[in-house]
Amino acid sequence: DQQVKQNSPSLSVQEGRISILNCDYTNSMFDYFLWYKKYPAEGPTFLISISSIKDKNEDGRFTVFLNKSAKHLSLHIVPSQPGDSAVYFCAASERDFGNEKLTFGTGTRLTIIP
Amino acid sequence: EAGVAQSPRYKIIEKRQSVAFWCNPISGHATLYWYQQILGQGPKLLIQFQNNGVVDDSQLPKDRFSAERLKGVDSTLKIQPAKLEDSAVYLCASSLVGLWETQYFGPGTRLLVL
Numbered sequence: 691d692q693q694v695k696q697n698s699p700s701l702s703v704q705e706g707r708i709s710i711l712n713c714d715y716t717n718s719m720f721d722y723f724l725w726y727k728k729y730p731a732e733g734p735t736f737l738i739s740i741s742s743i744k745d746k747n748e749d750g751r752f753t754v755f756l757n758k759s760a761k762h763l764s765l766h767i768v769p770s771q772p773g774d775s776a777v778y779f780c781a782a783s784e785r786d787f788g789n790e791k792l793t794f795g796t797g798t799r800l801t802i803i804p
Numbered sequence: 805e806a807g808v809a810q811s812p813r814y815k816i817i818e819k820r821q822s823v824a825f826w827c828n829p830i831s832g833h834a835t836l837y838w839y840q841q842i843l844g845q846g847p848k849l850l851i852q853f854q855n856n857g858v859v860d861d862s863q864l865p866k867d868r869f870s871a872e873r874l875k876g877v878d879s880t881l882k883i884q885p886a887k888l889e890d891s892a893v894y895l896c897a898s899s900l901v902g903l904w905e906t907q908y909f910g911p912g913t914r915l916l917v918l
Contacts, residue, residue, distance in 0.1 A: 694846070699844075722905060724905060731911060732911050732912075733808070733895055733897070733908075733909025733910050733911050733912055734847065734895075734909050735908075735909065736905075736906055736907070736908075739905060779846050779847070781846070783904070783905070790904045790905070791849050791852065791860060791904075792847075792849065792904075792907070794846025794847045794848070795846050796844065796845050796846050797845075797846055
């Protein structure tokens with residue numbers, strides 16, 4: 691039962707263009723969403739997050755959009771840079787007052803072509 | 805600030821053998837998590853500690869997996885006996901109490917069970 695889905699295992703984007711990574715979820719109780727970035731042989735690192743009370747959150751080149759009615763979120767990277775090549779995981783959580791746990795998607799491998 | 809440390813980085817064992825992984829969280833982080841990441845999947849939470857108490861171990865296969873966090877700092881995760889399907893990367897993460905959304909991950913231990 692995959693509650694968080696990333697249907698694109700891989701994505702290639704030209705340097706300087708926009709990268710769009712997508713994530714869908716099925717659990718309507720999820721109210722907080724995060725994106726993690728992972729380089730080979732390293733642990734995931736937190737990138738950006740969004741609460742369900744918002745529909746957009748921006749941090750520099752990274753913007754996350756949330757469409758609650760569609761149970762869909764996306765991560766936009768503009769402009770894409772070679773250092774953005776990594777695996778990106780979408781994660782979600784529901785409020786549980788100190789007992790929150792993250793449910794991760796399967797990841798999308800992003801390759802930025804110079 | 806030192807990150808989350810894990811050892812060993814790689815381990816190869818035969819099925820039915822035992823194995824243990826060690827994690828040292830970031831100093832001051834009272835909350836510690838162990839995740840299992842099977843190839844092609846996202847990390848899955850196995851167990852969460854706050855100080856030396858277990859907060860959530862609902863997804864830990866308790867017939868073969870055990871974890872402890874004596875003194876509320878370092879933690880060990882043990883598998884006994886190992887099965888082929890335990891081949892995965894075992895990630896340790898830590899966070900400040902109440903800041904579950906900002907978890908810092910270690911580099912992981914890659915386990916191969918033959």
